[in-house]
Structures are given as C-alpha cells and as structure tokens.
Amino acid sequence: xxxxxxxxxxxxxxxxxxxxxxxxxxxxxxxxxxxxxxxxxxxxxxxxxxxxxxxxxxxxxxxxxxxxxxxxxxxxxxxxxxxxxxxxxxxxxxxxxxxxxxxxxxxxxxxxxxxxxxxxxxxxxxxxxxxxxxxxxxxxxxxxxxxxxxxxxxxxxxxxxxxxxxxxxxxxxxxxxxxxxxxxxxxxxxxxxxxxxxxxxxxxxxxxxxxxxxxxxxxxxxxxxxxxxxxxxxxxxxxxxxxxxxxxxxxxxxxxxxxxxxxxxxxxxxxxxxxxxxxxxxxxxxxxxxxxxxxxxxxxxxxxxxxxxxxxxxxxxxxxxxxxxxxxxxxxxxxxxxxxxxxxxxxxxxxxxxxxxxxxxxxxxxxxxxxxxxxxxxxxxxxxxxxxxxxxxxxxxxxxxxxxxxxxxxxxxxxxxxxxxxxxxxxxxxxxxxxxxxxxxxxxxxxxxxxxxxxxxxxxxxxxxxxxxxxxxxxxxxxxxxxxxxxxxxxxxxxxxxxxxxxxxxxxxxxx
Numbered sequence: 001x002x003x004x005x006x007x008x009x010x011x012x013x014x015x016x017x018x019x020x021x022x023x024x025x026x027x028x029x030x031x032x033x034x035x036x037x038x039x040x041x042x043x044x045x046x047x048x049x050x051x052x053x054x055x056x057x058x059x060x061x062x063x064x065x066x067x068x069x070x071x072x073x074x075x076x077x078x079x080x081x082x083x084x085x086x087x088x089x090x091x092x093x094x095x096x097x098x099x100x101x102x103x104x105x106x107x108x109x110x111x112x113x114x115x116x117x118x119x120x121x122x123x124x125x126x127x128x129x130x131x132x133x134x135x136x137x138x139x140x141x142x143x144x145x146x147x148x149x150x151x152x153x154x155x156x157x158x159x160x161x162x163x164x165x166x167x168x169x170x171x172x173x174x175x176x177x178x179x180x181x182x183x184x185x186x187x188x189x190x191x192x193x194x195x196x197x198x199x200x201x202x203x204x205x206x207x208x209x210x211x212x213x214x215x216x217x218x219x220x221x222x223x224x225x226x227x228x229x230x231x232x233x234x235x236x237x238x239x240x241x242x243x244x245x246x247x248x249x250x251x252x253x254x255x256x257x258x259x260x261x262x263x264x265x266x267x268x269x270x271x272x273x274x275x276x277x278x279x280x281x282x283x284x285x286x287x288x289x290x291x292x293x294x295x296x297x298x299x300x301x302x303x304x305x306x307x308x309x310x311x312x313x314x315x316x317x318x319x320x321x322x323x324x325x326x327x328x329x330x331x332x333x334x335x336x337x338x339x340x341x342x343x344x345x346x347x348x349x350x351x352x353x354x355x356x357x358x359x360x361x362x363x364x365x366x367x368x369x370x371x372x373x374x375x376x377x378x379x380x381x382x383x384x385x386x387x388x389x390x391x392x393x394x395x396x397x398x399x400x401x402x403x404x405x406x407x408x409x410x411x412x413x414x415x416x417x418x419x420x421x422x423x424x425x426x427x428x429x430x431x432x433x434x435x436x437x438x439x440x441x442x443x444x445x446x447x448x449x450x451x452x453x454x455x456x457x458x459x460x461x462x463x464x465x466x467x468x469x470x471x472x473x474x475x476x477x478x479x480x481x482x483x484x485x486x487x488x489x490x491x492x493x494x495x496x497x498x499x500x501x502x503x504x505x506x507x508x509x510x511x512x
Contacts, residue, residue, distance in 0.1 A: 014144045017109045021142070024104060028142035034117035036060050040077075040084035047122055047130050057132060059084070060117040060140060062181065064147075068107050075110075077118070077132075081184035085131040086118060093134055101137065113143030113181075148182055173497050174505060192311050193487045193499060197264060199310045200284055200481070203303055209260030209286060214249035216242060216266065222465070223247030223404070225374075225457040226269040229279075242268035247404065247478060248465045250287045251433060255473045262286035264483070275495045276425055279504050282483040289474045292432045293416045296477045297393055300420060300428065301328040304391065304486075311490050319423050319492050322389050330420070334396040335380060342384045347376060355379070369454030373400025388421040403443035403459055405431035427486050430479040437469035 021028045037058045046052070061079035071090040076083050090102040110116070119136040148166040166172060172179040172186075179186050201211070219238065221228040223245025231240050246265045253261045264284045271277060288296070308315050308326045315327040333341070336348045345358060352372040359366055359375055364382045366375060376398055395418040396408060405415035417431035434440050444461040451458040487499040497503035 010146050011144055014111060014142065014146075017111070018142055018144075021105070021109055021139070024100060026105065026139060028139060030138070030140065034058075034060050034138060034140060036079075036117075040079055040082040043084055043122055043132070044130050047124070051124070052122075055122045056119065057122055058117070058119045059132070060115065063110060063112050063114045063116060066110065066112060071102075073102075073106050077116070078181070078184070081180075081187045085125070085129050086120075086134050087123075087125065087131045088134045088137065093137060105139065106137065110139070111143060111146070113145070113147045114139065115141040115143070147178065169495075169497070170505070173503050174508065176501050189487070189491045189493060189499060190501065192491050193483070195310055196307050196487055196490060197284075197483065199307050200303060201264070203306060204260070204262045204286055207260060207288075209262050209288070210258055212250070212253060212261050212263050214243075214246045214263060214265070218243050220460055220462050222459055222462050224267075224269075225459065227271060227456050229268050229270050244269050245480070246285055247287075247480070248462060250285055251473060251476065251478070252465070252468045254287050254289050254433075254476050255468045255471055258289070260286065260288040273504060275497075276485065278484065278496050278500060281496075283480050284483060285478065285480045287433070287476055287478045289476050291477045292475065293395075293418055293430055293477055296430050296479055297332075297395075297418060300430065300479065301326075301330060303481075304420075307486070307490060317490060317492075319489055320494065322423065324390060324423060324489065326391055330391045330393055332393040332395060335376065335394055335398070336396070338384050338388075338394055339376070339380055342387060343379070345379075347379070367454065369450065371400055371450050371453070371455065373398055373402075374455070377401055385421055385426070386424040389423055391420055391422040391427075393418050394421055400446075402431060403447050404434055404440075406434045406436075407439070423489050425485055426482070427489065428479060428481040430477065433473070433476040433478050435469060435473040435476060437466050440469055441466055 018028050035058050039059070040061075043057060043059075047055070059077065059079060061077040061084075063075050064078045064083060065074075065076040067074045073086075073088040075086040075088060077086050088102070088106055090099060093106070094100075094102050117138040117140050118132060118134045120132040120134040123131060123133055125131050166178060166182045172183070204211070217231070217233075217240045219240060221241040221244050223243075224247070226244040228241040228244050231242065232238070233240050243265070244267055246263055246267070250261050250263060262284060264282065266280060266282055268280050270279065273279065305315055305326050305328060308317055311317075315325055317324050317326065336346070339345060339347055343362075347355060350358070352375065355372060355375050356366070359379050362379075362383065364378055366378050370378070380394075396411075396414045397405070397417045399405075399407065399413055399415050402415040402417050405417045408414035408416050415431060417429070419426045419430075420428045434443070441461070444459060444466075447459040448461060451460075484496050484499055487493070488496060491499065493499050
C-alpha cells in the first residue's frame with residue numbers, strides 16, 4: 001500500500017470516528033469557548049517551587065502522544081509549543097456508572113492531533129513527572145489529517161522513537177501550520193522576529209517619530225532600483241504597481257513638516273528567489289529632518305546593539321560558524337577603500353569601459369545596459385561583500401549608484417550614503433537625502449537614459465515628488481533596515497524562508 005493510500009485510510013477512519021462521536025451526542029467542533037487559566041510552563045514552574053495541594057487547573061491544547069493502558073491513559077498535551085502530561089483514569093473521569101466518555105471517547109475516538117480541553121488537579125507521578133489528573137475532558141476539534149510521526153523523549157532525555165520527522169524544508173515552508181505544531185523550536189524564531197520589530201519601534205517612538213502608513217498600490221514605483229510587480233485598477237482603468245519602497249512618500253511627509261516618520265512596510269520586487277531574496281519582504285524606513293548620514297551611523301549602532309541585547313542579553317550573537325559582535329564602534333570603509341582592499345583596484349577614477357573589462361576579467365556576469373554605478377555595485381557584491389562578517393559601515397558611494405542621495409559635501413562625484421554589511425550581506429541602507437529639486441530632476445533623467453540602455457531596474461521620473469521637493473524639504477537623513485535579513489542573523493538562520501511564516505514558493509507539484 002502506498003503512502004497516499006495509507007493516509008486516505010487514516011482519514012477515512014477519522015471520518016468514521018466523527019460519525020460515531022455524533023451518534024454519542026458529542027459535537028466534534030463545539031462552538032462554546034473553553035476557559036484556559038494557565039500554561040504548561042506556569043504549571044511546572046509553580047509546582048516545582050511550592051507544590052500546592054489540590055491545585056485545580058483548566059487548560060487546552062493538542063494531543064501529541066497517547067498511551068492507553070486499560071483503565072488508565074497517559075497523554076501529552078501541547079499548548080503554545082510547550083507540553084504537559086495528562087493522567088486520565090477511568091474512575092476519576094467517569095465517577096458515575098456511565099463510562100462512555102472513557103471507554104468510547106478516550107480509548108477509541110481520540111487521536112494524536114486532536115484539540116481538547118481538560119480540567120484537573122496537578123500532581124507528581126511516581127516517575128517524578130509533573131502531570132494533571134484529569135477530572136473533566138472536552139473535545140474541542142477533531143483532527144482529520146494525521147500529524148507526522150515525531151520523536152518522543154523519555155525522562156532521561158533519550159529518544160524513544162523516530163519515524164518520519166517533519167524536516168523536509170519544502171514541506172515545512174508549504175505547511176507552516178504543521179511545522180509549528182511538530183517543531184516547537186520554530187516558534188521561537190518568529191517570537192524573536194516580533195521582538196526585533198518591537199525593539200526598533202520602541203526606539204523610534206522614544207525619539208518622538210511618528211509611525212505612518214503609505215500606499216502599497218502606487219501609480220509610479222520608486223525609491224529603489226528594482227523591477228516592480230504590476231496590476232490594473234479596473235474602475236480607474238489605470239496601471240498600478242506594488243511598491244518597491246516607501247521612500248518617496250515618507251519624504252513627502254518630511255516636506256509636510258514632520259520631524260521624523262517611520263513605517264514598517266511590506267515591499268515587493270519582481271526578482272529571483274534565493275536564500276536571501278523573497279519577492280515580498282519587510283523593511284522599516286525612517287526619515288529624520290535636520291540630520292545627516294554621519295549622525296545616522298551612530299543611531300544605527302545603537303538600534304542594532306539594542307536588538308541584540310533584547311534578544312540575547314549580549315552584543316555577541318552566534319551565526320553559523322561565526323560569533324558576530326555588535327559592540328560599538330563598528331569599522332568604517334568608503335566603497336573605494338573596501339574595493340581596493342579586496343581587489344587591489346583603484347576604481348575612484350576608472351572609466352566605465354575599463355571598469356567593465358576588469359569586472360569581466362574576474363568572471364562576474366553583468367548586464368549590457370549596466371552603467372558605472374551598477375558595475376561598481378556588482379564588483380563590490382562579488383569581491384567584497386561575502387567576506388565582511390562583522391558589522392561594517394561602507395560609506396561614500398559613487399553618485400551613479402544613488403539617484404536619491406545628496407552629493408557628498410567634499411566630493412561631487414560621491415553621495416553621502418552608507419550600508420551596513422554583516423555576515424556577508426547588506427542588512428541596511430541609509431543616506432543624506434537629496435533635497436534639491438533641480439538636481440533630483442537631473443538624476444531622474446540620467447536614470448531614464450539607463451532605462452533606454454536596457455536597465456530594467458532604473459528609476460522612473462516622479463513629477464509629483466519633484467513638486468513636493470520644490471516646496472522645500474529640510475536637510476534629512478533616511479534609513480531602511482531589512483527586517484528579514486536582520487532576523488536571519490539574530491536567530492542564526494541560513495535562509496530567508498526560515499524567518500518568513502509563508503515564503504513565496506513555486507506552484508506545488510509544478511516545474512517552474
């Protein structure tokens with residue numbers, strides 16, 4: 001019998017159990033709420049500390065294991081990823097002559113995966129395990145599909161059995177709901193992700209910055225070099241784009257006289273998928289008036305250091321084979337300096353064609369339409385970035401790479417921009433914002449020329465944004481932090497899919 005036949009047989013059996021439950025007058029999916037007044041963690045912690053007499057508890061959860069031994073049944077109940085043992089005795093559960101709840105329901109009709117609510121008294125078994133002696137049991141939801149067989153652990157912490165652990169990455173990503181049930185450690189990654197967002201939000205709020213929302217559907221995409229997703233608004237008969245960044249809208253709000261605004265945003269870029277890229281991703285962008293990129297470097301060190309401390313209680317975080325130290329200050333290099341350190345090339349005065357030959361010589365694939373800025377970015381990404389493990393500021397980018405950044409105050413061929421590279425990847429990007437509408441128009445027009453050469457990621461000219469700048473935007477610094485990549489580092493995950501509840505996947509069973 002093949003696997004699908006086996007599963008179908010199990011499911012048919014469970015449908016039969018549902019029918020039998022209904023015959024007994026038991027609703028397998030009742031509507032009434034069930035009171036939960038504690039958790040497995042609280043039960044164990046409290047009982048270990050004081051062992052109160054006749055402590056009555058009410059708790060719900062999922063059956064993760066069961067062993068029926070005649071008139072006694074042991075079950076493991078999981079609630080929010082933590083387990084507690086249930087001790088179910090026929091006489092205790094059914095003190096009257098009617099023993100159907102135990103003889104029929106507990107012994108024959110309950111399965112691993114079912115959701116139940118129980119009330120009972122906390123005690124310690126002869127084997128020393130803190131458990132609940134069940135006095136009342138309610139079926140809350142009957143499971144039809146069986147959970148994957150999982151490893152069980154005995155009192156000595158030794159594995160009792162292991163059949164088909166739910167470890168296949170594709171199955172885990174497609175069925176995250178099952179992954180969270182049978183691999184409770186996965187829950188911790190997402191709890192820490194929420195802590196990261198909370199810590200950053202609290203920092204910005206403490207500074208008096210306003211959390212805002214900006215459009216996801218935009219008539220023009222902008223704020224980054226990326227290819228957008230497109231859609232169509234039927235009523236307006238208008239082509240729209242999913243945002244690739246919220247930068248231009250947030251800067252409009254700075255024009256509107258807010259001192260600081262920020263947004264945790266879902267952004268969308270129509271690009272390939274990899275361990276570090278998902279077409280839909282989360283970042284936080286913040287813009288602060290009357291400050292510059294030098295000031296923001298100090299802020300970034302504080303923010304990321306705070307995140308490490310909040311999650312780990314230390315600035316040192318284990319990531320793969322490395323220990324990353326977020327203690328301040330971090331190293332700083334200009335882009336030209338770091339390229340020279342890793343390649344020996346002085347690209348500061350190099351012409352575009354010479355640069356293209358040097359890149360080609362190193363086996364780096366580049367688009368024919370790429371300008372000097374993208375060439376430098378590709379060279380940096382291939383020869384420098386993978387080797388930078390400790391958090392490092394890369395500053396002062398060539399003007400061609402950053403059409404929204406302000407010209408460097410000491411060198412008009414550069415812009416006042418920095419990125420932080422950590423564990424071989426960029427985790428955030430910032431710059432002093434260009435607030436000269438005439439220069440901004442020239443930069444957009446230069447991007448249009450790159451688009452004509454075939455650069456699909458070139459920015460488009462946004463007339464309304466230039467109009468906004470024409471009303472006057474104060475000196476401003478902007479910062480974007482990639483929440484997904486930061487979470488990868490802070491939770492020691494090697495793939496972006498491990499920090500997204502529901503990552504983008506190829507069609508199930510498809511070959512695309």
